[in-house]
Amino acid sequence: MTIELGPLGAYLTAAEATAADAVALEEAGYGAVWLAASPAADLRAAERLLDATSRIVVGTSVLNVWQADADEVAGSYHRITREHPGRLLLGIGAGHREVDAEYTSPLAKVASYLDTLTAAGVPADRVLLAALGPKMLRLAADRAAGTLTLQV
Template identity: 35%
Template sequence: MNTTADNAPAPGAGPALGPVGALLPVSFTSTPSADRQRDAAVRLEQAGYDAVWTNEVIGKDAFTQLAVLLAATRRVVFGTSIANIWAREPQTAHAAAALLAQAYPGQFVLGLGVGYPEQAAGTGREFGRPLATLRDYVHRMTVPASPPAADAVYPRILGANGPKMLALAGEIADGALPAGLPPEGTAEARALLGPDKLLVVALSVVPDQDPERAREAARQQAAASFSRPPFAAALARLGYPEHEIADVSDRVVDATIGHGGPDAIAAKVGEHLAAGADHVSLMLPIGTDFGTGIEQLEQLSPALSDLS
């Protein structure tokens, strides 16, 4: 559901996201070829995933990537997780999103995020106050342009972990996309958004049939996340003691990362759905080999098939 110029949600049903999707494996050091990405999207669709998500950093264009992938698949929904607001002007973002939504009705979700100060600096701009910056960006997306953007609606959700950003998502967007939080964070997000907004949860996962090895790999992933103050602050707000966050305790790892075999990861997905998520997107560790990551996601799919 796109938003109009006054930021009110537009009417209409959103895409049929289903309960579980997958984020394409992320690397900051290499980019898979278009052919490999097309093949991966087709394989994930055939494996039964309801949605495929992509990331974006400065220098990578999420809309071009999704145009390639949408053309290669038949039914799967694609979403940006997230499209970085520093990568393009607001009216350009809206025009690109609307054209994709017009070309592929019901198969596109726009996730937007303010990112980090270094990303703003990389484009020569000031990060400013995140809430005000994102509010202004969303407002300017639908300021009339000449020629006008395609006449199409699409869901717009905001990357949001903290209560203020979640409240903003509930006010000016169609939902939110929190990441890296335990199921309690999902429950908090649902309470702040209300019952009618789209809640997409990004869940970090470490697939490994050896439970101890999986937990240790998950601990490393959690430690990297909590090195950024907003993630640590979000966990503290949810009642986790400071020393457990700093030490990345077993309880913290088990709460925030889906790790182990397919059944264990499916159980963690189920916890987020029970806490109020509409859809859970699986995120492999950053730097996972692209081909290996797609195979892991395929192997997880059968255990996820009964979730609803």
């Protein structure tokens, strides 16, 4: 599946983005809205914007793999794409690791997260990785549609 984002995109925080914002952006010719600030795994913020519009693509930028449960994200992805096929992109990344009793490398955590999404049927061509370093960029090339490099 080709990702059609158009020439313009907006970057909004998930907590503050409104349906009215998405409608105004769509009417102004924007092709995408990116939800920042680690959206919740239920993806309700993205769903709210998609429900209010007819063509704009909504992407997460980025879902924090330490906070957003991969199984819940996969379920949310399928729930939303049944109603809005081709209009949701999952941007995922290591973000800021929370205090955890067990250390896992960010690369290993992101790879494991991708394993879970893949096993749950989330297509790789709808996933982007927050990546700058060579190992994460290689993982993105091998397992995702591309990379997000803003604020990584």
